[in-house]
Amino acid sequence: MxxxxxxxxxxxxxxxxxxxxxxxxxxxxxxLHRTGMPPLAYVHTFGCQQNVSDSExxxxxxxxxxxxxxxDTAQADFILFNTCAVRENAESRVFGxxxxxxxxxxxxxxxxxxxxxxxxxxxxxxxxxxxxxPYVDIVFGTQAIQTxxxxxxxxxxxxxxxxxxxxxxxxxxxxxxxxxxxxxKAWVPIMYGCDNFCTYCIxxxxxxxxxxxxxxxxxxxxxxxxxxGYREITLLGQNVNSYGKGLTxxxxxxxxxxxxxxxxxDFWVRFMTSHPKDCTPRLIDTIANSKKLCRxxxxxxxxxxxxxxxDMNRRYTREEYLSLVxxxxxxxxxxxxxxxxxxxxxGESYEEFLETLDLIKQVQYDSLYTFIYxxxxxTKAAQMPDPVDAKEKSRWFRELLELQDAIGYERYRAxxxxxQTVLLDGESAAKPGILTGRTQQNLLVEVxxxxxxxxxxxPVKLQKAVKWALQGVLAQEKEG
Ligand code: SAH
Ligand code: SF4
Ligand code: F3S
Numbered sequence: 089m090x091x092x093x094x095x096x097x098x099x100x101x102x103x104x105x106x107x108x109x110x111x112x113x114x115x116x117x118x119x120l121h122r123t124g125m126p127p128l129a130y131v132h133t134f135g136c137q138q139n140v141s142d143s144e145x146x147x148x149x150x151x152x153x154x155x156x157x158x159x160d161t162a163q164a165d166f167i168l169f170n171t172c173a174v175r176e177n178a179e180s181r182v183f184g185x186x187x188x189x190x191x192x193x194x195x196x197x198x199x200x201x202x203x204x205x206x207x208x209x210x211x212x213x214x215x216x217x218x219x220x221x222p223y224v225d226i227v228f229g230t231q232a233i234q235t236x237x238x239x240x241x242x243x244x245x246x247x248x249x250x251x252x253x254x255x256x257x258x259x260x261x262x263x264x265x266x267x268x269x270x271x272x273k274a275w276v277p278i279m280y281g282c283d284n285f286c287t288y289c290i291x292x293x294x295x296x297x298x299x300x301x302x303x304x305x306x307x308x309x310x311x312x313x314x315x316x317g318y319r320e321i322t323l324l325g326q327n328v329n330s331y332g333k334g335l336t337x338x339x340x341x342x343x344x345x346x347x348x349x350x351x352x353x354d355f356w357v358r359f360m361t362s363h364p365k366d367c368t369p370r371l372i373d374t375i376a377n378s379k380k381l382c383r384x385x386x387x388x389x390x391x392x393x394x395x396x397x398x399d400m401n402r403r404y405t406r407e408e409y410l411s412l413v414x415x416x417x418x419x420x421x422x423x424x425x426x427x428x429x430x431x432x433x434x435g436e437s438y439e440e441f442l443e444t445l446d447l448i449k450q451v452q453y454d455s456l457y458t459f460i461y462x463x464x465x466x467t468k469a470a471q472m473p474d475p476v477d478a479k480e481k482s483r484w485f486r487e488l489l490e491l492q493d494a495i496g497y498e499r500y501r502a503x504x505x506x507x508q509t510v511l512l513d514g515e516s517a518a519k520p521g522i523l524t525g526r527t528q529q530n531l532l533v534e535v536x537x538x539x540x541x542x543x544x545x546x547p548v549k550l551q552k553a554v555k556w557a558l559q560g561v562l563a564q565e566k567e568g
Contacts, residue, residue: 108237109152115244116154129155130164134182135172137324137360138295139205141275143170145233146204148265153237161192166200166240171207173290175462179207186221193223200243202226204233208253209294212465218249229253230295234261255296258334262305272513272543273320274313278306278344282326284363286390287401287468288433288461291326300331303339307347314353319511319543320526321348323359329366342374349378354545356511356528360386361428365403369415376419382528383420387413388428388457392447393440396433399472406447413451424454424499424529431488432461432481434472441484445491454499454529455556456492460485500531500553507563508533510548512541524557532557 120126129150133143146168147157158164169185172178186203193199201224207213209229217224225243228235232252242250260280268274279300282292310321325331331341348357357380362371364387375381387409391397394405416423429444448456460481463470510525510533523537525548534557535548549563 105234105237108241109149112153112237112240120154126154126156127165128158128163129166129168130158130161131168131170132185133170134178135170135174135206137275137322138277138280138326139170139172141277141324142205142230142233144266144268144275145264146170146236147267149233149236151267152265153240161189165198166202167192168202168204171203171205173206173210173213173294173464175459175464177462179213182207186217186224190223200225200240202228202236202239204228204230204236206230206290206294209255210290210465214251214253222249225249227251227253229255231256231259234264257297258299260299260301262301268318270513271317272511273322274318275322275324276306276309276313277301277324278328278359279325279331283330284327284403285401285468287399287472288430288464290464290467293466295326298327298330298333300333300335302335303344303347306344307351310348311351311353314351314355317543318355319545320356320358320513323348323357325359326361327363327366328359329362329368329371342368342370345371345374345378345381349380356380356382358382358384358530362387364389364409364412367412369412372412372416372419375423382530383422384424384426384454384528384530385416386426389447389451390428390430391433391436391440392444393436396436396440399435400430400433400469406443410447410450422529424531425451426455426457426530427451427453428457428459429488430459430461431485432474432476434461434463434469434474436461436476438484445488448488448491448495452495452499453492454531455496456488458485458488458492497553497555500556500558503527503529503531503550503558504553505550507547507549509545510535510560511545512537512543514542515539527558534559535562537562 116127131143131147133139155166161167167189169182171182189201193201203224208227214227217227226239228239229252232254235252239250239252279298281296281298283298285292313321329341331344332339362385367387389409390400390402392406397405413425508527510527512523512525514524516522516524516534521536522534523542525533527533533548547563548560550558550560552559
């Protein structure tokens with residue numbers, strides 16, 4: 089067991105790579121004794137929370153190997169980018185960043201450069217790195233995090249480039265050390281991969297098939313986090329609603345949520361992402377009847393036209409989605425709803441896009457994550473005719489943003505004058521003396537309060553909605 093300076097406890101667990109970690113640690117301790125400085129690692133994460141969570145494991149491994157962290161690539165002895173492949177601009181950003189490392193490697197040939205994550209699970213990307221980025225030393229995929237110590241040793245000892253992008257169907261490596269920052273909010277993956285193959289999406293190809301963690305492992309991890317003082321746990325999965333597939337004894341997502349809700353301690357639980365095709369009234373009832381589950385559902389609809397939904401292979405209709413939303417609103421009038429929207433899916437017409445706007449008006453989302461469709465090689469949608477030009481799609485996109493801007497602001501304003509429980513999560517970077525926090529609905533709150541209250545649940549009287557926050561003052565107690 090190894091206690092870190094931010095209080096996190098790292099336990100390497102029992103797995104085959106432990107001796108490699110020990111060896112790297114021995115070498116890095118020698119550096120520390122010789123120079124008075126531990127070797128420094130720079131880790132940058134692109135993409136979604138799944139990647140953030142993976143990077144926390146990578147950082148856990150790096151800490152055990154004796155690295156400290158830096159935010160400055162120029163100071164680093166080891167540089168790692170954890171990459172995202174979901175849209176084309178995510179990929180180009182990574183290549184831009186990697187290009188900039190060439191100079192650093194020339195100045196410091198000892199520097200080790202590694203790339204990992206979703207992009208590395210695509211053959212064309214690995215080929216491009218092999219050919220055009222010779223200074224990248226290590227490439228590993230989404231299912232090879234635990235092999236990092238071995239890969240590092242190989243590079244150090246052979247000075248050859250190494251690759252591990254193997255997929256291991258059905259395998260979950262438990263007990264990897266996790267290096268979390270912040271101490272208030274923690275990500276906990278409950279499942280990996282995706283079986284849905286929405287026609288636009290690369291994720292099932294780069295993350296492999298769905299596999300769920302054992303409920304005991306999840307409960308133990310959450311219990312440990314709560315004991316360390318974490319106050320908000322976000323459960324992660326590409327489609328948390330299909331949690332439990334293949335586990336014995338049988339358990340489903342509402343069942344898991346009930347077990348988590350019964351754990352002792354003062355904490356909130358969120359989860360993402362919920363696929364509407366698997367979101368049931370039982371799940372909604374579970375949230376409504378729980379003590380710890382936040383009144384917030386991220387339920388990505390993607391678009392409002394049945395024709396487009398069918399071509400996207402989303403497997404629900406607009407009517408089914410709206411009826412689910414109706415059920416949820418009835419069960420929890422204070423529920424916040426958020427969604428992802430794709431504009432300009434191949435073949436989408438302006439009239440079909442207007443159906444999306446109409447659905448958004450009906451649902452009244454608190455906020456939206458909005459994307460212009462980006463063709464991903466090897467997906468079905470990339471083969472579909474896509475006649476609408478980029479300029480036109482941008483025009484639709486702006487129309488969407490304008491609509492949501494107005495709706496979102498009204499949603500914030502509806503909370504003016506109410507008192508809500510807020511989890512204070514940090515100090516405002518721009519405004520001294522102001523703490524930031526979130527309501528159960530995940531609305532951002534700013535409140536003047538002493539810094540020692542970070543990590544507490546406090547009642548806040550919300551006075552004024554500004555864009556995009558609610559300003560308030562500490563209240564004595566929550567009203568109703
Ligand atoms: N599993 C989650 C989403 C993961 S990807 C779900 O099913 O909701 C996050 C979001 O990126 C998706 O919801 C979608 O809105 C967007 N996205 C995925 N592929 C995309 C593409 N090719 N172009 C544009 N947006 C895309
Ligand atoms: Fe992609 Fe669909 Fe899977 Fe989400 S559910 S990760 S959008 S394939
Ligand atoms: Fe990107 Fe991979 Fe997440 S493709 S969105 S980092 S699962």
